Amino acid sequence: MAKEIRISGAGGQGIILAGLILAEAAGIFEGKEVIQAQDYGGAMRGGAARSDVLIGEEGEEIDYPVVTSADILIAMTQEAAERWTSTVKKGGIILYDSTNVSRWPSSVARIYSVPFTNIAREDLGREVGANVIAIGVIQKLTRIVSEDALKQALLQRVPHGTEELNMKALEIGFRVGQEVSPVTNNE
Amino acid sequence: MAKEIRISGAGGQGIILAGLILAEAAGIFEGKEVIQAQDYGGAMRGGAARSDVLIGEEGEEIDYPVVTSADILIAMTQEAAERWTSTVKKGGIILYDSTNVSRWPSSVARIYSVPFTNIAREDLGREVGANVIAIGVIQKLTRIVSEDALKQALLQRVPHGTEELNMKALEIGFRVGQEVSPVTNNE
Numbered sequence: 001m002a003k004e005i006r007i008s009g010a011g012g013q014g015i016i017l018a019g020l021i022l023a024e025a026a027g028i029f030e031g032k033e034v035i036q037a038q039d040y041g042g043a044m045r046g047g048a049a050r051s052d053v054l055i056g057e058e059g060e061e062i063d064y065p066v067v068t069s070a071d072i073l074i075a076m077t078q079e080a081a082e083r084w085t086s087t088v089k090k091g092g093i094i095l096y097d098s099t100n101v102s103r104w105p106s107s108v109a110r111i112y113s114v115p116f117t118n119i120a121r122e123d124l125g126r127e128v129g130a131n132v133i134a135i136g137v138i139q140k141l142t143r144i145v146s147e148d149a150l151k152q153a154l155l156q157r158v159p160h161g162t163e164e165l166n167m168k169a170l171e172i173g174f175r176v177g178q179e180v181s182p183v184t185n186n187e
Numbered sequence: 188m189a190k191e192i193r194i195s196g197a198g199g200q201g202i203i204l205a206g207l208i209l210a211e212a213a214g215i216f217e218g219k220e221v222i223q224a225q226d227y228g229g230a231m232r233g234g235a236a237r238s239d240v241l242i243g244e245e246g247e248e249i250d251y252p253v254v255t256s257a258d259i260l261i262a263m264t265q266e267a268a269e270r271w272t273s274t275v276k277k278g279g280i281i282l283y284d285s286t287n288v289s290r291w292p293s294s295v296a297r298i299y300s301v302p303f304t305n306i307a308r309e310d311l312g313r314e315v316g317a318n319v320i321a322i323g324v325i326q327k328l329t330r331i332v333s334e335d336a337l338k339q340a341l342l343q344r345v346p347h348g349t350e351e352l353n354m355k356a357l358e359i360g361f362r363v364g365q366e367v368s369p370v371t372n373n374e
Contacts, residue, residue, distance in 0.1 A: 011215075016207070020203070023225075023227055024227060026227070026228070027226070027227020027228040027231075028198075028227055028228075031228055032227075032228050033226075033227075033228040033229055033230055034226065034227040034228050035224060035225070035227075036224065036225055036227070037222060037223065037224035037225075037252060038222070038223055038224075039214070039220075039221065039222050040210055040211060040213070040214020040215055040219075040220075040221040040222075040223070041213070041214040041215075041218055041219050041220040041221050041243075041245070042218065042220055042245060043220055044214075056228075058229060059229055065224060065252055065253055066252055159346035159347060160346065160348075161347075161348070
């Protein structure tokens with residue numbers, strides 16, 4: 001079964017870029033089967049943003065190109081947390097950006113709470129690296145892609161001139177991912 | 188029914204960027220329902236790249252988030268032309284980049300042949316604008332999105348510092364799109 005990952009938040013948080021980096025790490029640099037998709041328009045309210053990544057093993061066909069029961073959710077805003085938490089399966093992983101998410105909807109998943117936006121602001125001097133920190137954390141928590149593939153995909157995908165900043169964000173994510181513990185929830 | 192658009196070519200031709208600009212023009216700046224998706228891995232051979240954009244009217248639900256019978260195909264390489272031409276429906280539109288596509292598979296669609304890459308090289312001084320020229324042409328041929336929405340989406344999506352170059356590419360596309368005529372095919 002393909003792993004289903006949803007990255008969600010608001011426009012301007014680099015949600016789509018994060019999805020592309022993760023998708024290209026697995027699809028281009030590891031040769032896995034990957035579908036990456038996003039919706040726009042009325043299906044997304046207001047300035048909401050969402051990027052879905054489905055990752056199958058090499059040669060594994062992905063039946064249905066939509067996240068139906070997520071293995072991994074990153075929610076960078078309270079709205080995203082409220083909208084998508086219930087889509088994560090039992091045993092799945094949720095990462096909340098605790099800078100923005102203060103109330104946790106009930107869930108059967110394993111929850112991690114990390115102040116991505118605050119970390120980006122303090123350690124990078126700009127909030128927009130929060131998305132890349134988050135995918136670095138995901139890598140350490142799940143090994144869904146290798147560290148090296150993620151670095152290669154990042155360098156190929158981010159705008160010229162931002163490679164160093166984004167690589168620093170990814171390294172921060174790796175470090176945080178090694179240290180962070182799940183928060184017990186209502187289980 | 189949602190309009191199904193497929194942009195195809197090779198890695199490095201900005202296929203995914205072109206799909207994002209088109210999707211965001213329709214979804215963010217015109218409020219239409221849009222799904223944008225791409226595959227990676229074994230599903231795509233070698234360095235092939237493909238971006239699908241499905242555009243429904245405001246409030247129209249898009250049943251199945253995959254291009255099954257394309258209304259519009261952009262093929263920037265011979266390989267892409269051979270792979271995807273047959274997926275375009277009768278009455279649909281195909282745009283070949285004639286810089287790279289010299290043999291046309293048989294088709295029931297209306298075919299346009301434009302040397303996007305050559306135009307980009309000569310008028311912009313770099314080949315990578317070919318993708319943006321192509322979506323400018325699509326706009327004029329189909330009015331699938333407005334000129335203005337496409338400009339706004341482009342400015343928001345392209346890397347900082349490349350706005351002027353990309354806007355010039357789009358304007359070239361609009362101009363070419365107003366002048367180009369379909370090539371009669373085996374109909």
